[in-house]
Amino acid sequence: MKVIVIGLGNFGNALALSLTETGNEVIAIDRDMEKINLLKDLVSHTICMDSTNELAYDAVPLNDADKVVVAIGENEGAAIITTAIIKKLSDVKIISRAISPIHDTVLEAMGVNSIIHPEQDSARRLTQQINFKSTLENYQLDNNFTISEVKAKKDFFNKSLKELDTTNKYKLTLITIIRERETHNLIGKKRIIKESIGRINSETVVLEHDTLVVYGNNKDIENYCAGQEEYDLRYKNI
Numbered sequence: 722m723k724v725i726v727i728g729l730g731n732f733g734n735a736l737a738l739s740l741t742e743t744g745n746e747v748i749a750i751d752r753d754m755e756k757i758n759l760l761k762d763l764v765s766h767t768i769c770m771d772s773t774n775e776l777a778y779d780a781v782p783l784n785d786a787d788k789v790v791v792a793i794g795e796n797e798g799a800a801i802i803t804t805a806i807i808k809k810l811s812d813v814k815i816i817s818r819a820i821s822p823i824h825d826t827v828l829e830a831m832g833v834n835s836i837i838h839p840e841q842d843s844a845r846r847l848t849q850q851i852n853f854k855s856t857l858e859n860y861q862l863d864n865n866f867t868i869s870e871v872k873a874k875k876d877f878f879n880k881s882l883k884e885l886d887t888t889n890k891y892k893l894t895l896i897t898i899i900r901e902r903e904t905h906n907l908i909g910k911k912r913i914i915k916e917s918i919g920r921i922n923s924e925t926v927v928l929e930h931d932t933l934v935v936y937g938n939n940k941d942i943e944n945y946c947a948g949q950e951e952y953d954l955r956y957k958n959i
Contacts, residue, residue, distance in 0.1 A: 729756040733792030772803040783811035791817040873931040883923035893937040
């Protein structure tokens, strides 16, 4: 997927790198050459330009992009003008960062449906992690049900899902398992990555260090985590 990221502050920079690492073609844009230089060798392409100048977009392949992320966070006016110009020049899907309630209102009035709030979202996720104590990551579906990443209990190790029967014992539905795998980079340096094993079945065996992705009632997730030791720092992903 081709993604244009405009605004390379802390959030935009991290987003551009993360999108690149997950296989996307990223064009990173900012008016600050210093920020451009930090990313020029790490993403597909960089452009130093003032995104509030409509004439500058002659060099930007808006119509070839799948999505444009307006990640500007320090200048609300610049973010709004940038979004307006992109909407005028192209039908590309826009994901725009909002930094105030009035910013939200303006974006909604402009017809931008994908509005993000990185700081608020991060705070909410951290709150969920703290409230759920031993969970690693959470996606709250509503006030009662959540999809959570939890550590496999020690007595799960080397047992099949049929033996464990988590649905009946813990009232949780296991969606998949995230497992550690050793790999090597281009220069041969070893590193550990985490990846989903995909679809699971009754014969799937839980291994040490596995992370379980479960769905269930918040109280049942809390009950599963109750009594577990504080999770190891290597499991944290805040």
